[in-house]
Amino acid sequence: MSQSSDLIQSAQRTIRLELEAIESLLPRIDAAFVRACELILASKGRVVVVGMGKSGHIGNKIAATLASTGTTAFFVHPAEASHGDMGMITRDDVVLALSNSGSTAEIVTLLPLIKRLGITLISMTGNPDSPLAKAAEANLDARVAQEACPLNLAPTSSTTASLVLGDALAIALLEARGFTAEDFAFSHPGGALGRRLLLKVENVMHAGASLPKVQRGTSLKEALLEMTQKGLGMTAVVEADGRLAGVFTDGDLRRTLDRSIDLRQASIDEVMTPHGKTARPEMLAAEALKIMEDHKISALVVVDQHDRPVGALNMHDLLRAGVM
Incomplete structure (x- = not known):
């Protein structure tokens, strides 16, 4: 002692x-x-x-x-x-x-x-x-x-x-x-600091056929099939003109179950989160991570300047990219 x-x-x-x-x-x-x-x-x-x-x-x-x-x-x-x-x-x-x-x-x-x-x-x-x-x-x-x-x-x-x-x-x-922070990143391109400061959302997002997306009015059953096929734990919901109407995630599904809604009859419009938080392709991946952390969400829809979904990403994507 x-x-x-x-x-x-x-x-x-x-x-x-x-x-x-x-x-x-x-x-x-x-x-x-x-x-x-x-x-x-x-x-x-x-x-x-x-x-x-x-x-x-x-x-x-x-x-x-x-x-x-x-x-x-x-x-x-x-x-x-x-x-x-x-x-x-x-x-x-x-x-x-x-x-x-x-x-x-x-x-x-x-x-x-x-x-x-x-x-x-x-x-x-x-x-x-x-x-x-x-x-x-x-x-x-x-x-x-x-x-x-x-x-x-x-x-x-x-x-x-x-x-x-x-x-x-x-x-x-x-x-x-x-x-600047960007100057710092250029002198650390191979490390975690460089990845955090240089990597952009467009470098890690799922785009094209990999983007989970359904039209407004789609049945919840079809939306769940889209989520399962794309494997991101979410789907974007779009208007007829392609603009973002809402988002539906695994979390929304759990909340839907708590409301005792008939999953076979429900429309995605009844259960989606209207619009939801979004990111832009040119945004730094670290900024997208901060949005997720601030709002306690695990996925984001990526939209263009006209508010049309062009991609999606989740925490796992950022983890794999070394941003977290």
Whole structure:
């Protein structure tokens, strides 16, 4: 029991210290941060992130976040840069160098070459008086009072602060560029985010002969046969001119049974939901999903600009498409 208590207290202490480290960043989002953003926004090249050890791991993530939010970026290992990879960096690029001490040998070694080539340098350090911070055109102050490690040795609070500062930089640049959800999706085309943001209703709906549809005045029995054949758990009901009159779903059938209506004699007009909720073909599939969730329904009729049914989809279609 004592050991359990010690473990919990240790974890809570770590979280409190890291929270304090993050909160201490707030007053340091100042003119230097603005300058760093301006340098990146004015650049015609990429952001090249460098860092050693744990700072390198954080730098890798910052580069990935920048790249996925509208700022072209990649990570270069500083030791490899000294042995050929410096050729990946051009005069138009901006170097974002991470070092908690600000005096990491592998990064300091690169400073004369960065300066000689006239490459813009932004630093993120825990020591504003360090060689790296002094060499930079803008230094992002990521210092922390103490590491969460009880020995004050293992990078913990400092790496968390750098990660958060990198996120702050990426999001500030995202908003400054007017980066949209669609832009984000284009950089994530193969993942669930891309599917949610790019897939349209017309890409997943059942159309043509697969669309369940009956005329107003059709018997309920015939409508049920149409639903069974098409297998979507619903059917559209249309007027003589082809416009949507209503929809009948499995849920409507259950409600019809509760009303003790004679299923053999009933007309679809008596039991359908008039018109019902609809989607448009050009609508994002994610928007159609929101309509279903908001109205607690599992299927939608898709209509054209004249309110004529051109397709239908249900939750299973969205699930298969990876939108859910």
